[in-house]
Amino acid sequence: MAPYRYLRPSAVEITPRAVWLNRRTALAGLAAAALLPRAVAAGRFSTDEPVTDPAVATGYCNFFEFGPAKDDPPQLAHAMRTDPWSVAVSGEVERPGNLPLETLLSFPQEDRIYRLRCVEAWSMVIPWTGFPLSALLDLVQPTAAARYVEFETLFAPDQMPNQRTNALDWPYREALRLDEAMHPLTILATGMYGEPLPNQNGAPLRLVVPWKYGFKSIKSIVAIRLLRERPVGSWQARAPREYGFFANVNPDVRHPRWHQATERRLQDGGRIRTEMFNGYGDEVAHLYSGMDLNEHY
Numbered sequence: 001m002a003p004y005r006y007l008r009p010s011a012v013e014i015t016p017r018a019v020w021l022n023r024r025t026a027l028a029g030l031a032a033a034a035l036l037p038r039a040v041a042a043g044r045f046s047t048d049e050p051v052t053d054p055a056v057a058t059g060y061c062n063f064f065e066f067g068p069a070k071d072d073p074p075q076l077a078h079a080m081r082t083d084p085w086s087v088a089v090s091g092e093v094e095r096p097g098n099l100p101l102e103t104l105l106s107f108p109q110e111d112r113i114y115r116l117r118c119v120e121a122w123s124m125v126i127p128w129t130g131f132p133l134s135a136l137l138d139l140v141q142p143t144a145a146a147r148y149v150e151f152e153t154l155f156a157p158d159q160m161p162n163q164r165t166n167a168l169d170w171p172y173r174e175a176l177r178l179d180e181a182m183h184p185l186t187i188l189a190t191g192m193y194g195e196p197l198p199n200q201n202g203a204p205l206r207l208v209v210p211w212k213y214g215f216k217s218i219k220s221i222v223a224i225r226l227l228r229e230r231p232v233g234s235w236q237a238r239a240p241r242e243y244g245f246f247a248n249v250n251p252d253v254r255h256p257r258w259h260q261a262t263e264r265r266l267q268d269g270g271r272i273r274t275e276m277f278n279g280y281g282d283e284v285a286h287l288y289s290g291m292d293l294n295e296h297y
């Protein structure tokens with residue numbers, strides 16, 4: 001697999017959707033040249049809603065390691081070194097060890113156009129490239145005792161200025177129940193808009209769990225641990241009343257400081273109704289049968 005090319009923020013132009021769609025066709029040729037992660041056409045899990053302008057999706061980011069402002073990551077994330085990269089897999093697995101990025105890029109890559117709903121009540125529609133997390137888990141073989149999957153972001157205060165502060169308990173950590181992690185909608189993304197992931201969006205590898213609030217979709221993953229007990233995520237540790245473990249998108253459960261019934265779809269500016277499970281209820285509601293969803297923010 002060819003080494004990753006950076007998509008530098010300066011290389012991102014304002015691209016109307018029609019142009020982007022054309023570019024996407026053109027990019028298919030590039031992908032064949034193995035410059036990009038290989039991907040098949042967007043399949044049954046994708047929405048056909050208009051995608052967010054890539055300039056918005058790569059210019060308005062939450063990546064707290066670089067600072068709290070939406071334009072901190074696009075301005076500062078170029079300092080993050082993503083090559084070489086590997087993911088350390090440990091805990092309740094039959095085959096622990098270091099997975100080089102090259103191994104993960106050799107898994108069959110798919111295109112998925114997903115809605116992304118931030119707990120702050122904005123949303124986007126992003127075309128990802130990636131592979132089901134289940135492919136990685138099948139490789140490392142969770143033991144019968146494994147019940148949770150925990151993820152950890154790179155810790156590199158020399159490259160990530162906000163990690164020199166106590167803004168969060170670094171490194172950023174998140175986790176899923178094993179059945180959520182094995183769900184076919186749950187992917188590890190390696191690209192977006194047909195290009196390798198820009199640093200500010202979580203290069204070279206980030207989680208995408210489209211039915212949960214965006215903070216669960218942890219970026220720039222260096223470690224995955226299979227656990228018996230449910231761990232506490234970084235945001236949950238910081239403000240447990242505001243950020244729960246499940247964090248399923250739910251229009252009926254308020255964030256303590258604002259309601260979640262509607263969201264601002266970025267770039268077209270319109271406010272739309274927020275859907276239960278971010279519109280993925282047909283696929284995922286069965287995971288929570290018997291649970292009082294209003295108690296599980």
Ligand SMILES: Nc1nc2c(c(=O)[nH]1)N[C@H]1C(S)=C(S)[C@@H](COP(=O)(O)O)O[C@H]1N2
Pocket residue numbers: 057060061062063064065116117118119153172200201202213214215216217218219220
């Ligand atoms: N390591 C890390 N991952 C993270 C975050 C972060 O601050 N650090 N922010 C989360 C939040 S709150 C959101 S909404 C999404 C935003 O992803 P995007 O910037 O690619 O749209 O990333 C999530 N993953």
Ligand SMILES: [Mo]
Pocket residue numbers: 062117118119120213214215
């Ligand atoms: Mo978010």
